[in-house]
Amino acid sequence: MHAVFTLREDRFFLMLAVLIGVFSGLAVVCFRLAIEWTQITLLGPSLSPSFPRVVLAPAIAGIVVALLAIHVFPRVRGSGVNQIKAAMYISDGYVPFTTVIGKFIACALAIGSGQSLGPEDPSLQMGAGIASLIGRSLRLSQEKLRLIAPVGAAAGLAAAFNAPISAVLFVIEEVIGTWSAGVLGAIVLAAVSSVVTMRAFLGPESLFRVPPFRLAGPGEVLAYAALGVAGGAASLVLLKWIVYARPKMQALPRWTEYFQPAAAGLLIGLIGVRFPQVMGAGYAIVDQALHGQFVWQLLLLLAALKLLATGFSFLSGTPGGLFAPTIFVGAMLGGAVGSIEHHFFPSLTATIGTFALVGIGTLFAGFLRTPITSVFMVIELSGNYTAILPVIISTMIAYGISRAYQKVPLFDLLARQDGLVLPSIEERREMTSFVVEDAMRTGGVLVAEPGEHIVEVAKRAEANPEAALLLRMRPGEWWLLDREDVMRLAPDAARTTTPIHAKSKGPVPYLFRDQSLAEALQVMGDWPVLPVASRADLGKLEGILTLADTLHAFRKTPKEE
Amino acid sequence: MSATSPSTVGEESPRILSRELVVILCVLALVLLLALTALLSRLYHKKIHTLADAMFAQGEADEQAGQIKTALTDYRNALAYNPSNPLFQFHLAKALAAAGRDEEARSYLLNLLSESPGSGEVNLELARIAKNNNSMADAMRYYQGAMYGEWADDPIAMRWQVRRELCEFLLSRGAVKQAAPEVIALEENIPAGDLARLKIVGQLLLRTQQWARALEVYHTLLAAGPNDEDSLAGAAQAAFQLGQYVMAMEYFDRLPRERREQPDFANRFDMTRQILAADPFLSGLTAEVRAQRVANALALAQTRAENCARQTGQSLEQAPPRTDLQRVYQQGKNVQRDWTPRYLERFPDRLDAAMAYVFSVENAAATACGEPQGDDRALWLLGPSRSVVNP
Numbered sequence: 001m002h003a004v005f006t007l008r009e010d011r012f013f014l015m016l017a018v019l020i021g022v023f024s025g026l027a028v029v030c031f032r033l034a035i036e037w038t039q040i041t042l043l044g045p046s047l048s049p050s051f052p053r054v055v056l057a058p059a060i061a062g063i064v065v066a067l068l069a070i071h072v073f074p075r076v077r078g079s080g081v082n083q084i085k086a087a088m089y090i091s092d093g094y095v096p097f098t099t100v101i102g103k104f105i106a107c108a109l110a111i112g113s114g115q116s117l118g119p120e121d122p123s124l125q126m127g128a129g130i131a132s133l134i135g136r137s138l139r140l141s142q143e144k145l146r147l148i149a150p151v152g153a154a155a156g157l158a159a160a161f162n163a164p165i166s167a168v169l170f171v172i173e174e175v176i177g178t179w180s181a182g183v184l185g186a187i188v189l190a191a192v193s194s195v196v197t198m199r200a201f202l203g204p205e206s207l208f209r210v211p212p213f214r215l216a217g218p219g220e221v222l223a224y225a226a227l228g229v230a231g232g233a234a235s236l237v238l239l240k241w242i243v244y245a246r247p248k249m250q251a252l253p254r255w256t257e258y259f260q261p262a263a264a265g266l267l268i269g270l271i272g273v274r275f276p277q278v279m280g281a282g283y284a285i286v287d288q289a290l291h292g293q294f295v296w297q298l299l300l301l302l303a304a305l306k307l308l309a310t311g312f313s314f315l316s317g318t319p320g321g322l323f324a325p326t327i328f329v330g331a332m333l334g335g336a337v338g339s340i341e342h343h344f345f346p347s348l349t350a351t352i353g354t355f356a357l358v359g360i361g362t363l364f365a366g367f368l369r370t371p372i373t374s375v376f377m378v379i380e381l382s383g384n385y386t387a388i389l390p391v392i393i394s395t396m397i398a399y400g401i402s403r404a405y406q407k408v409p410l411f412d413l414l415a416r417q418d419g420l421v422l423p424s425i426e427e428r429r430e431m432t433s434f435v436v437e438d439a440m441r442t443g444g445v446l447v448a449e450p451g452e453h454i455v456e457v458a459k460r461a462e463a464n465p466e467a468a469l470l471l472r473m474r475p476g477e478w479w480l481l482d483r484e485d486v487m488r489l490a491p492d493a494a495r496t497t498t499p500i501h502a503k504s505k506g507p508v509p510y511l512f513r514d515q516s517l518a519e520a521l522q523v524m525g526d527w528p529v530l531p532v533a534s535r536a537d538l539g540k541l542e543g544i545l546t547l548a549d550t551l552h553a554f555r556k557t558p559k560e561e
Numbered sequence: 562m563s564a565t566s567p568s569t570v571g572e573e574s575p576r577i578l579s580r581e582l583v584v585i586l587c588v589l590a591l592v593l594l595l596a597l598t599a600l601l602s603r604l605y606h607k608k609i610h611t612l613a614d615a616m617f618a619q620g621e622a623d624e625q626a627g628q629i630k631t632a633l634t635d636y637r638n639a640l641a642y643n644p645s646n647p648l649f650q651f652h653l654a655k656a657l658a659a660a661g662r663d664e665e666a667r668s669y670l671l672n673l674l675s676e677s678p679g680s681g682e683v684n685l686e687l688a689r690i691a692k693n694n695n696s697m698a699d700a701m702r703y704y705q706g707a708m709y710g711e712w713a714d715d716p717i718a719m720r721w722q723v724r725r726e727l728c729e730f731l732l733s734r735g736a737v738k739q740a741a742p743e744v745i746a747l748e749e750n751i752p753a754g755d756l757a758r759l760k761i762v763g764q765l766l767l768r769t770q771q772w773a774r775a776l777e778v779y780h781t782l783l784a785a786g787p788n789d790e791d792s793l794a795g796a797a798q799a800a801f802q803l804g805q806y807v808m809a810m811e812y813f814d815r816l817p818r819e820r821r822e823q824p825d826f827a828n829r830f831d832m833t834r835q836i837l838a839a840d841p842f843l844s845g846l847t848a849e850v851r852a853q854r855v856a857n858a859l860a861l862a863q864t865r866a867e868n869c870a871r872q873t874g875q876s877l878e879q880a881p882p883r884t885d886l887q888r889v890y891q892q893g894k895n896v897q898r899d900w901t902p903r904y905l906e907r908f909p910d911r912l913d914a915a916m917a918y919v920f921s922v923e924n925a926a927a928t929a930c931g932e933p934q935g936d937d938r939a940l941w942l943l944g945p946s947r948s949v950v951n952p
Binding site for chain 1: 579580583584586587590591594595597598599601602605608609612616634637638640641642644645664665667668669671672675
């Protein structure tokens with residue numbers, strides 16, 4: 001075992017990722033079992049619970065959840081995604097373990113009692129909390145501690161979703177924001193090991209049984225484009241409602257926080273009397289929608305009611321995730337759009353279930369603004385690559401509509417409403433990246449050859465007094481000539497005197513035009529000028545770059561709003 | 562940690578012990594958590610399987626009681642706890658189909674089919690849904706899948722039933738030619754001595770107009786049960802269609818009167834009687850009767866030709882003849898005058914020629930004016946049977 005402790009820290013970190021994955025997988029299994037047990041106990045085993053249970057269970061559980069959230073586990077409110085970002089960017093990866101316990105108990109009670117929330121985001125936070133505890137206990141470096149929370153988050157989410165690729169992508173896309181090689185391996189290992197652990201206990205089946213997918217012809221893609229528009233609009237409805245109502249709910253007197261989850265539970269219970277489908281995470285209902293079990297009127301109604309119920313639950317501060325409701329609304333909306341399109345275009349070969357499946361990704365992209373995760377989630381859930389074209393089209397349209405009418409993404413917005421300034425991954429993703437080409441000059445340089453007579457070089461230098469003098473020793477080796485020394489040697493130079501005899505500095509590091517300016521600055525150091533060489537021919541000069549040119553390029557770019 | 566600063570965990574000695582301890586504690590915690598999770602998981606699975614089975618059993622009971630709607634809820638509840646159970650899915654799909662919710666049922670069945678493409682049961686249910694939706698191609702595909710698919714219980718019997726259902730489906734769609742080989746296959750796959758299935762096949766052979774095979778089947782059936790009404794009726798029909806009117810009459814005579822007078826039999830029975838009354842070639846007739854029957858037939862044919870010519874506005878005397886009726890009539894008109902009863906009695910070798918002329922006229926008139934009725938029909942039907950006997 002001693003060998004384990006003498007590993008380099010980055011390798012130790014990878015091994016740790018596996019351990020975190022197994023722990024997270026086990027925690028998620030227990031969490032899911034707890035939710036199911038709670039649901040069976042509080043609402044009964046049937047999908048259509050009896051009247052007293054359906055009304056009273058979420059309301060009474062709401063009071064208990066509020067007491068827990070206010071007095072015992074004050075950090076359990078919210079979905080958990082921003083908490084992970086906060087841990088990473090503010091508190092050096094610190095996620096208190098009490099949050100894990102709190103999330104487990106409060107979310108199991110809330111979701112199990114019928115609150116319209118899901119277990120994925122809490123699982124993500126639990127995974128991060130477990131990872132953080134392990135990292136702190138092992139006294140990892142600050143850098144690794146900061147990264148360990150997303151590793152745990154990926155593990156938790158992967159186990160909750162039974163979809164490791166989607167979990168990895170979500171964490172990269174929404175939490176970390178970059179494809180950092182240093183952490184990617186750990187995230188993948190953690191996600192995979194958590195899914196393996198989870199499957200050992202809960203089986204390999206995905207969350208839903210997805211019907212076969214077939215795309216008959218390119219014309220059918222238009223049908224999915226219409227779904228993209230509907231999904232974008234539905235995403236906006238939910239987003240705008242949260243944007244509008246959350247500050248108002250937060251502004252209510254503090255004592256109301258004791259009753260908000262209960263009130264939300266009561267309202268959801270009242271909806272549940274007639275439409276029990278909207279209660280809880282609703283996976284079984286999504287499964288039915290994927291198998292074309294509902295008519296379009298009911299699908300639309302369920303989508304609308306779920307939006308309403310999710311709003312009640314989330315705005316009341318009940319701890320729980322938004323992923324499952326998003327999946328639910330997406331499936332219902334997709335199914336409804338598919339049914340309506342089938343009505344008008346009976347020749348469409350895609351089933352209602354197919355539209356429901358694409359609808360999941362569509363709403364995910366529009367509401368959570370994670371387009372890559374959305375696409376791959378559908379592929380991973382369906383296990384069918386054929387779905388990729390419709391999903392890409394539909395999700396991109398929904399994403400575009402959502403972005404056009406709601407500038408700030410959901411999680412950034414929630415963070416700002418909570419007074420946190422977390423980096424916006426979407427903004428960061430879309431920031432202009434400057435490259436050497438944007439700043440380099442193609443003129444203002446003279447290139448001398450080693451065999452050239454120094455008088456010739458001096459003549460050219462005299463004609464271009466501002467130009468830098470570069471000596472091309474051989475392809476890929478550039479030297480910077482001292483202009484004054486060249487001018488000094490030239491008048492009395494022998495026939496064999498060449499630029500090599502003049503004073504020079506080198507070899508000078510060189511750049512390529514596609515390199516980022518950030519890289520260029522790192523390379524530049526104290527060099528007054530750097531050559532920009534061609535990748536095809538290292539002896540060919542494409543331009544030069546100076547510090548002044550670089551700063552000028554940054555300055556002249558208009559700042560984005 | 563970057564590659565340029567390869568710090569190792571072992572560099573700082575106080576950390577080694579600390580990390581070792583933490584890792585050991587982690588492993589211990591992991592073992593405990595594993596045990597706890599395994600226990601919880603086992604209890605949970607036991608609970609949900611009990612719940613799922615109970616709900617499924619309730620669903621089956623409701624379905625048997627004809628309460629399809631309640632059964633649907635029960636099956637859904639069962640599936641909520643055991644979503645990947647193919648038996649639950651299949652029963653839900655069947656219940657959905659029984660409730661007329663074909664699309665939903667189809668969705669579940671396709672899902673099942675993707676998991677077990679060779680399932681006979683799933684293919685059969687899909688075929689039935691396709692049949693309800695008038696989707697001939699899909700129905701054929703799934704029936705074929707069901708026939709050659711896997712069946713858990715008594716696969717030979719199940720495949721036979723599926724093929725029979727396919728035959729019924731094809732016949733209901735009027736696809737007699739497609740059904741015929743399937744019926745033959747059915748016949749060939751009947752276990753020896755299974756008279757019930759043989760009777761089913763007999764009926765299907767009649768419906769696919771495979772008269773000779775049908776007659777054979779009914780002979781077998783009548784050998785086992787000489788007075789079985791269905792077999793007598795089937796044999797009578799097959800014999801009639803084959804032009805074996807004497808045999809047909811035998812079977813008709815053995816049928817109870819009530820059965821014989823049923824609308825579908827009465828016409829055939831009457832026609833058989835008429836044919837036998839007009840047939841000059843029956844054994845046991847005297848030369849005089851035989852000649853008289855031929856003369857009657859000639860007179861009938863003459864009248865039929867004239868009526869048909871009038872009906873279609875053509876002259877039988879048209880020269881040169883343009884229609885088959887004119888051609889046939891003019892060919893026979895010269896000799897026809899001589900074919901009196903007495904002449905025919907004296908020259909019985911002319912009977913065949915005279916009757917051949919009668920059949921030609923009846924056929925030409927049927928082509929020009931449609932199928933004949935009454936005595937003309939008897940003669941018209943007699944023609945083919947005579948040509949079979951005496952080609």
